[in-house]
Amino acid sequence: MRFAEAFRVALGALRANTLRSGLTMLGVVIGVAAVVILVAIGTGTKVKVEQQVQGLGSNLLLVVPGELNFGAAPSSSRLQLSDVEDVGRMVGDRSRVAASVTSGEIVRAGTRNQFVTVQGVTENTVSVFSRRVARGGYLSRSDVDTRRRVAVLGSSTAARLFGERDPIGRQVTIAGVRFRVTGVLTRQGSALGVDQDLDAHIPITTAQRLLGTQRVDAIAVKAPDAERIGELGTRIERDLERRYPDQEFSAVTQEQILGVLGDILGLLTLVLAAIAGISLLVGGVGVSNIMLVSVRERTREIGLRKAVGARQRDIGLQFLLEAVLLTTIGGCVGIALGILTSLLVDQLSPLPSIVTWWSAVLAFGVSVAVGVFFGVVPARRAGRLDPVVALRTE
Amino acid sequence: MTNAPVGSAPPPRATLPPPALEAIDVTRVYGQDGVRVDALRGVTLAVPEGDYVAIVGPSGSGKSTLMHLLGGLDRPSSGTLRIGGRDVAALRPDELAKVRNRTVGFVFQSFHLLTRTTALDNVALPLVYRGVRGGERRRRAASTLDRVGLGHRLGHRPSQLSGGEQQRVAIARALVSEPRVVLADEPTGNLDSATGAEVLALLEQLNADGVALVIVTHDASIAARARRQIHVRDGLIAETTGVSADAGWAPEPAGPADDEAAQREEQP
Numbered sequence: 001m002r003f004a005e006a007f008r009v010a011l012g013a014l015r016a017n018t019l020r021s022g023l024t025m026l027g028v029v030i031g032v033a034a035v036v037i038l039v040a041i042g043t044g045t046k047v048k049v050e051q052q053v054q055g056l057g058s059n060l061l062l063v064v065p066g067e068l069n070f071g072a073a074p075s076s077s078r079l080q081l082s083d084v085e086d087v088g089r090m091v092g093d094r095s096r097v098a099a100s101v102t103s104g105e106i107v108r109a110g111t112r113n114q115f116v117t118v119q120g121v122t123e124n125t126v127s128v129f130s131r132r133v134a135r136g137g138y139l140s141r142s143d144v145d146t147r148r149r150v151a152v153l154g155s156s157t158a159a160r161l162f163g164e165r166d167p168i169g170r171q172v173t174i175a176g177v178r179f180r181v182t183g184v185l186t187r188q189g190s191a192l193g194v195d196q197d198l199d200a201h202i203p204i205t206t207a208q209r210l211l212g213t214q215r216v217d218a219i220a221v222k223a224p225d226a227e228r229i230g231e232l233g234t235r236i237e238r239d240l241e242r243r244y245p246d247q248e249f250s251a252v253t254q255e256q257i258l259g260v261l262g263d264i265l266g267l268l269t270l271v272l273a274a275i276a277g278i279s280l281l282v283g284g285v286g287v288s289n290i291m292l293v294s295v296r297e298r299t300r301e302i303g304l305r306k307a308v309g310a311r312q313r314d315i316g317l318q319f320l321l322e323a324v325l326l327t328t329i330g331g332c333v334g335i336a337l338g339i340l341t342s343l344l345v346d347q348l349s350p351l352p353s354i355v356t357w358w359s360a361v362l363a364f365g366v367s368v369a370v371g372v373f374f375g376v377v378p379a380r381r382a383g384r385l386d387p388v389v390a391l392r393t394e
Numbered sequence: 395m396t397n398a399p400v401g402s403a404p405p406p407r408a409t410l411p412p413p414a415l416e417a418i419d420v421t422r423v424y425g426q427d428g429v430r431v432d433a434l435r436g437v438t439l440a441v442p443e444g445d446y447v448a449i450v451g452p453s454g455s456g457k458s459t460l461m462h463l464l465g466g467l468d469r470p471s472s473g474t475l476r477i478g479g480r481d482v483a484a485l486r487p488d489e490l491a492k493v494r495n496r497t498v499g500f501v502f503q504s505f506h507l508l509t510r511t512t513a514l515d516n517v518a519l520p521l522v523y524r525g526v527r528g529g530e531r532r533r534r535a536a537s538t539l540d541r542v543g544l545g546h547r548l549g550h551r552p553s554q555l556s557g558g559e560q561q562r563v564a565i566a567r568a569l570v571s572e573p574r575v576v577l578a579d580e581p582t583g584n585l586d587s588a589t590g591a592e593v594l595a596l597l598e599q600l601n602a603d604g605v606a607l608v609i610v611t612h613d614a615s616i617a618a619r620a621r622r623q624i625h626v627r628d629g630l631i632a633e634t635t636g637v638s639a640d641a642g643w644a645p646e647p648a649g650p651a652d653d654e655a656a657q658r659e660e661q662p
Contacts, residue, residue, distance in 0.1 A: 005522050016510055149540065304506045307467060309495020309523040311488045368598065387467045 006314070008279045010322040013294070021326060024290045028330030028370065029337060031280025032363040036338025039277045039359035041345065044352035049265060053195070053257050055130065059226035061233050062249045063087065063219040063240070078244055079216040081204070084122070086243075087219055087236055096222045098128040101215060103281070108173040109161040116157050117199040118174055124373055128222045136168040136183030144203040149162020152183040156197035159343025162292050174200065175210055221251075229253055273359070277366070284327065284370035291323045291378035295385075302382055303390025316383035323375025324368060331367030412479040413465050414497070414574040414606045415441040420473035421629075422459050433459040435629035438471065441608060443574060446601045448620035449610045456629040458579065466494045467576045478574055481627065489616045495523055499568025499605075501597070503580035505560045507552040513563045514540060514548040520571040538570045539563070542596060558589035565596060575606040594619070 014021040065077045081099065088094035101120040106113055119125075123139045126132070134155065143150050151172060158167050158181075167181045179202060187198040208214060221236070225227040233251030240249040297304070302315055339355050346353040422434040441447055441464070451457040462468040467478050468491075475482045478497035482490065499520075500506075507516050518535035526534070539545055542562040553562050561581060568576050582590030593617065601607040607622060611613045617623045620640060622636035 012510065025539065124620070176522050302507060304508070305519070305523070306491065307465070307494060307506075308520040309491050311491040311523070313488075314523060388462045391467070391502070 003317070006317045006321050007325075008261065009089060009318050010325050013298075013322055014325060017294075024286055025326055025330035025333065027283030027286040028280065028327045029277065029283075029334040029368055031283040032334025033338035033341065034276035034279050034368050035250050035273055035360050035363045035366075036335055037341050037345070037353070038272035038356065040338070040342035040355045041351050042265065042272050042351040043356050043359075044346065046265035046269065047264065047354055048189070048215075048352045049261055050258055053254055053261065059223040059229055060128070061221040061223055061229055061236070061251050062257070063221065063233075063236055063249060064217070065247055065249055067274055077215045077217050078247060079219065079240070081208075081215050081216060083240065083243070084216060084219055086222065086239070090236060090239060093222065093224065095116070095124050096224065098122045098123070098125045098130065098220045098222075099204055099216045099218070100220070101204055101211065101213065101217045103207070103211055105175045105326040107157065108159065109167070109170065112161050113159045114157060114198070116154070119199055119201050120204035121201050122320045123206055125201065125220075128220050131188075131389055132186040133183045134186045135166070136181070139201060139203055139275075144205055145339055147205040147209060148203060149177060149179045150182045150202065151179040152185060152201040153181060154185050154199040154201075155187040156195050156201050158184045160198070172200075174202065177210060188365040267349065280363075280370060283330070284374040285321055287326050287371065288374035288378060290326075291319060291375055292381070294322070295319060295378050295382040298382075299385060299390045299393040302385050303387045303393070306385070306387035307391060312383035314383075316379040319379040319382045320372065320375045323373035323378065327367045327371030327374075328364075331364045334367070335363055338363070343365055403405040411443060412476065413440040413442045414478060415439075415608070416474075416479075417460075417464070417470075420463060420470040420475050421465060422456075423471040424467065432629050434463070434470070437626075437631055438630075439624060439631065439634075441575060441606050443538055443606055444599070444601070444604050444612055445606045445608075446621040447606075447608045448617035448623045449608060450520050450612065450614070450617045450623055451626035451632075454611060455626045457489040457610050457626045459629075460626060461577055461579055464575075464608065465498045465500055491523075494585055499571060499573040499576045501561070501564050501576060501578035501581045503570050503583040505552070505557075505564045505584070507560055507563055507567075512549050512551055513544060513555065513566075515564045516552070516563055517570050519567060526572065531648070535566070535570055537650060538566045541569070542566045556589070557585050558592060561585060561589075561593050564595065565593070565600070570601065570603070573603050573605065576600065577610070579606045579610045580612075581609065582611075582613070589644070595636060 040080050063079075065079060079099075080301055084097060084099040085094070087192065088097040093099055103120075104115060105118040107116050107118070108114075121139065122146050122346045123141045126138045133152065136152070142148070149176065153161070153167060153172075160271045161167065161172065162170065164251075167184060170181050172179050172181055185197070185201070202210075204216070221232070223232050225232075230253065233253065237249050241247070262370050305315060339360070342353045345351055417437055417439050421432070424431040437456075437460060449457045449460060459468070463470055463475055464477070466482060469475075469482055477493050480493060482493075485621055486495065501559065506644060508519070511519075514532060514535050517539055518531045521531040521534060536545070536548055539548060544559060544562050544566055547555060547559060547563075550559075552563070555563065560642045561584075565576075565581075568578075576597065582593055585593060597609070598619070599605055602619065607620075609616065611617055620636065622634060624634050625632040
């Protein structure tokens, strides 16, 4: 039997049992759609996070105590403001070296409360991190030097505490201490589901007093020479480790952060795809099951086809095509559904999602393969039926 | 299988063409779950080209098994079985399928038509497995349906046809591949007597046109119309009545034999 003929017969068999074919396909549709959607969300998150890290600029160096490790809790820091000045001297330009101490605190304005990330920072933070002020102004050198109680709010913090009102010049209370709002930062968006704009910047000196500490959590350096950024990092690491012999320091570039983040998010995407793949596998088992039922139901038809001259492989091909057609159509519907849902997720939810062509191709290929894999057993069973027995079946 | 010489005139006895079907001491043993069933216990018979034979016997006698063997649906446990001159034992399953496709045509008691398929496509089915192209297939199927008097029912599905018409479609399907033998298993068993008589008349007409006809039946009145009756009992041929195969293969009149030869030469 020619291929086209087997194709026609298989299609006819699927049409004759529309509801059953549809339900069987549904398993594959859901599996394929899940692969496309989850890979899209994983990819979208990865791309967005990478964009944010890249937005920091290619010559940024972050100095933190301990190893760069996103999974573990940050090591407690023994860095102090004197170390920041030391690094500034090493770089040769104090304005290129920013420092921060971070703590989660409740910020109050009138009757509204909000838990935000309070960052004690140096006045050059905006230039080092390439951030912009939307309204008002940023912290000044004298704010830091004189431990002024002034605050610059992230856009989400401002919106939660003040709504539509202009917060500039108004008062907020951070950890029970009153601050005057001098500015609002521009929106950054969210990364990994965390709102990046729910923060408040206050002078680092004020923050240290507020928290009762001398520590500095991180130092950021905007390297003057992007080409020799690695060399600078090593020098800073060595210098700090000489001063604190029992502690390790990491000076990491944006490239290194991207690498680590990329690995983590790539793994995450892979895990998501694997979970979705399991549902595709379950859909395949459903196809196999229905094909076995179909072979049994059409035993007489198989017997007759053999009696008029069908070979084993003619019958096998017919049923294999039927299974592959089920999963292929299911795969196409699933890809369409997955792409549509991914676009909706991107539009309507905070999760970023980017449909990648390879996930659609992969899902399609896997669904065809699932059809072949799970169709082979029923097809062989059909092909090997004894025509005498098959014809006698009622 | 078309290399068997088919002369336009009856050849002298010494060079008779091989019979369409030939069984020599054929047995068929089923062994299932440790129970041994001897369905056939040594059957020898020949069906020459153009013959008309009835295989008669009570149910369980082995006549269905014999028909399955003669049609190449099954293989003997021992003995020699030749279909169209070819030894079944030497054929691979695919070759046996080809023999079924080209040499024999089946007509079943319960018609065995594909339900969702039109009369035309049902008849064309054997040609599908022969690899005949769509247009040619439909043309041949239509002309065969015309031959069995259903030229006006091409697009009908089995459910839209009467029992007699369904059996005619089945007969057309058996004929479309221009076989040497039509094997009919109780072809009138599911039909009322008037319709059954019509179907039988049609089969006999086709036999008169040159196709060998083997009818399996338990109906003595149907069997009596055949040239020979082979009585099967307990897996053995109990007796053969009518004109014996050896002595009595009466060549068909020259006319129909010519037709048959012409048809066969037409084949691709």
